[in-house]
Amino acid sequence: MLSAVHLRALFRQPVRLLTGALGVTISMLIIILLGAISQGVYTAAVQFPTQTPVDLYVAQDGTPRLQTSSFLPAQLAGPIKGASGVSEVHPLIMNLTVLDLQGNKAPVYIVGYETDSGLGGPWKLTEGEQVRRPGEVVVDRSLAKQYGMTVGATVEILGRRFQVAGLSGDSRSMLGATMFMSLSDAQSLMGMQQAVNFFMVRLQPQSDAGAVRTAIEASLPPGVKVAFLDRQTAISQTEDLVDGVIGAPLKAATGVAYLVGIVLVGLLRYNNVMGRLTELAALRAVGATVRQIILSDLLVETGIVLTLGLGAGLLFGYVGGLLIAALIPQMQATINQSLLLQALGSTLFIGLLGSIWPVRKLRGIEPASAFR
């Protein structure tokens, strides 16, 4: 039972309570923000294969992922379309290039797609319109903001002038920002008039993907070999690419932040309770048992501190994530739910441990010494 004595003792030093909660908030902020940025890197990188409703990508033989060079003759569209189980075939140009924008080098994915079908085009238009004809481009919103490109403005891309038809959202990752344009424009810019990078294939309902692959292979001219990437493989291979490039430092950063955050919670709770030891000894001297002190005082205090701290940490972490995404165009912050749950569990455990551990000392204190 929480007696008036315990309650008074608990709230006698509100600053101490607040310091404890602030410590938990800061620890949660470290874990949430660094974890969200780390997760955001992966989320942003897989936007194209995730958002584009394609069942199968056909690529040059040996191509492991969408971000690797792949060259296929454009005329393969016919044989692929004719294969049993294939419903639609759409060519795609997807090339990473470094553009000179206002004297700055910017990594950009040039994506060329058939504007009449729209497959492979922007999945989130935030302003303006889709590409309707050659000479138009939809530019990633953050890239446009960074370089002052507005809808209707003219922009030079690899020596050719384009009109900005619209701006797209969620189309920038650490690998580069995306510029969407008509297939013919992209082919011309990349010097691939008679070639494409990939074919995007949609299957007929209830088709067996394995059987369709075999049918496509059989339909190709003799000697032509291709590779297939289903949607899930395209996503996982992109994640692997990100993992290979920056995964190790991201994981190390998130891991160290997690560890430091948890350690700080434990240390602050321990320090807090150690500061109250004389007070707790006095409670014991007036008849409270160690069990009562733990249940009615320390657990309540820890509960208040952790609830306030975790709540504020979650709130500030969420707001911080939004702020980061708004302020830094290359970044997305995605709350990693499993990391969050782990962090909540660990914080609760370490917080309770840090609070209860010093109680051992209470057993050794002579009750009368509390009043000296």
Added chain:
Amino acid sequence: MLRLALRQATFERTRFWLGVAGIAAAMALIVTMQAMFAGIEYQLTRYMANSGADLVVTQQGVGNFYLSSSVLPNGAYDKVTQVEGVAEVVPILLMPAPIKYGSDTGNNWVIGVPEAAAFGGPWSSEEGIRFPKGDQLIVDEAMAKKFGLKMGGPIKLAAQEFTIGGFSIRTSRLGSFITFGTIDAVRNAFHVPGRVSHLLVRLKPGSAATAIKESIERADPNLSAWTTSEVMANDRKLSADMGGAVLQSMTVIALVIGLLSVGLTIWAAVTERLRDYAVTKAIGAPPGAVFRMVLVQSLLIGLTGWVLGTALMVVLAPLATRFSPVVMVVEPGPLLQDLAFCMAITVAAVLPPWLRVTRADPMSAFQ
């Protein structure tokens, strides 16, 4: 007063070390992020820094080494060789060339250098030939470990078979590796006869780089000449627009939140001792002396925490670089900057509780 401050700070050892541990943890987080960011920049520019060249000649307007396509016009080598002040020119061919090994694919860049080149090849070898020869490639030892490649074993590059002739060390870069081959072999593998992507230029002693850059660009307007430092700076800038921005932001966030933790730890440590300070004031110590006492104790905790957190990472960073895929470079500049921030936040965190002591009724200390 100083002796009293020190004695009081270490009187309750557990609490002193708890404060120190909190600050050391925060500093370790900050130094980790800074070291990883510096490690990425270090990896990115390692080839250029070790190339042995003073200038790099590229296709006009291409100022980056990685992630950009540079194809030099025919005759560029002869024109640059004849420029006054140029001592030696090495043509190279840089190509992105993922290495496939079983079901695994490794991100890889291949650099083709002439067999007899004086520079531009691997700068540090572990085993085998030191410079690429014939159809023998020199591969990064970390890549060899990852893919189980053996000395003298086969390796496929752009569908062509090669032999592994040597292992180079520290030639990986941010999730990818550098493989060295002869320029002729690389041209053959990619079916690009005669292609040169960059010229590495060494200047005669005492030559002015700026004047020679202009002379090269005058000799062929389709060329751009850069000092190796300029190319490294451009690559760093491009990297900041890619993955670098993410780590840079994480580093800044870690710094801000880490410093907040330092401030909070100091604040908590001072707050827990308020009664001691109030007693010191009540027995006649002037406010200035009490402040010095609070400050000395807090700075001692802050400084010890900084030393321990930093020392931990100075020891761990080379181990992490050796035994994990993370490259960490601890630089003295950021460490000193962290120290300055740590001390500043310590002083700032001391002020609010100290003001409470100055306003407190002396009698309350004995209640």
